[in-house]
Amino acid sequence: MLIIKNTVWYFIFSIHHYITDELIVAHTNEAEYRSFIANQKNEALHSRIIVMPIPYNLQVSQEERIYQKMIHDSDMAHVHIAPHALRVAAIFSILTRLEDSKKQGVDIVKKMRLYDGESVEGFNQLDVEELRKEFPVEGMKGIDPRYVINRISSTIIRKEVPSINALDVLRSLKEGLDQHASISDDDKETYMNYISIARREYDEIAKKEVQKAFVYSYEESAKTLMDNYLDNVEAFCNKNKLRDPLTGEEMNPDEKLMRSIEEQIGISENAKRAFREEILIRISAYARKGKRFEYSSHERLREAIQKKLFADLKDVVKITTSSKTPDESQLKKVNEVIARLIDEYGYNSVSANELLRYVGSLLNR
DSSP: OOTTTTEEEEEEOOOOOSSSSSSEEEEEOHHHHHHHOOOOGGGGGGGGGGEEEEEOOHHEEEHHHHHHHHHHHSSTTSSSOOOOOHHHHHHHHHHOOOOOOOOOOOOOHHHHHHHHTTTTTTTTTHHHHHHHSSSSSTSSOOOOOHHHHHHHHHHHHHSSSSEEEEEHHHHHHHHGGGGTTTOOHHHHHHHHHHHHHHHHHHHHHHHHHHHHHTTTTTTHHHHHHHHHHHHHHHHTTTTTEEOOOOOEEEEOOOOOHHHHHGGGGGGOTTTTHHHHHHHHHHHHHHTTOOOOOOOSSSSHHHHHHHHHHHHHHHHHHHHHHHHHSSOOHHHHHHHHHHHHHHHHHHHOHHHHHHHHHOOOOOOOO
């Protein structure tokens, strides 16, 4: 309860003439507490109260779990909520609770990711601790979980279909701001911007989800591409030749392949050697520790591999998802992707089709 409620706990001590000391534990929200303190009739209690401010949760992943529990315990448990729908709601809620940092290079989205334990290039755990110290009572304002659950409930009633997606949730959160009595016009404008940020976050999630579903074995494809890249990088840095696996002939490192991956994350021609040497150093460090260098072991390389795979797939996904009259092969591919989204990603037929249509519209912009 302490995690999900922005509140103030207070303890009232009393010394009775005949009995032992007593302790009364109570909680309220901050506005009610300030009203209580402002009332002169309660002045005698001021010195007997110890206040403990309990802020809202500030982690997206934990916020998502709170929504899941609240929905599970409600009469909405039968409704299919598409993957990432609760996450985008959590992103919006957390953004409303965060303070803008003055730390250089930290915008509110990076701060949100750092607080949630995500890896953000150029920052480490010490930076997270500094961010937390910057605002010791951060999280005492913003959107509460009950508002989100009420808006989700409203979406279910309005849609009249036992399935809602992330866009349904964001739309309802946006519409609800006009009905929220305690949100000022300035806050409303800020919150609208946060909904736009949450929408952009979802757009990227949705595109990646569909593109992954188009690859029969995404992780295997990523690993194969990475291994190929690393073989070429090692040969390049050590000034060695590679051997063709079919003919056995020696050949130069595939510069075109390496650059096609590196360009995905903006590695310039002048910076390519430093980047490749950095990769080899990381591999050596893993080897010394007896650890295996995986596809996800280097954040920027992981991003580059992912973007390269998606870039190669983009045209296929775009044509397949946006065609109003798909031919037989396109229809077969769409059905395969929908089946994969249902079987492996947690969608149902309604939300899977909605996702494909939405991603098709994104790729055609």
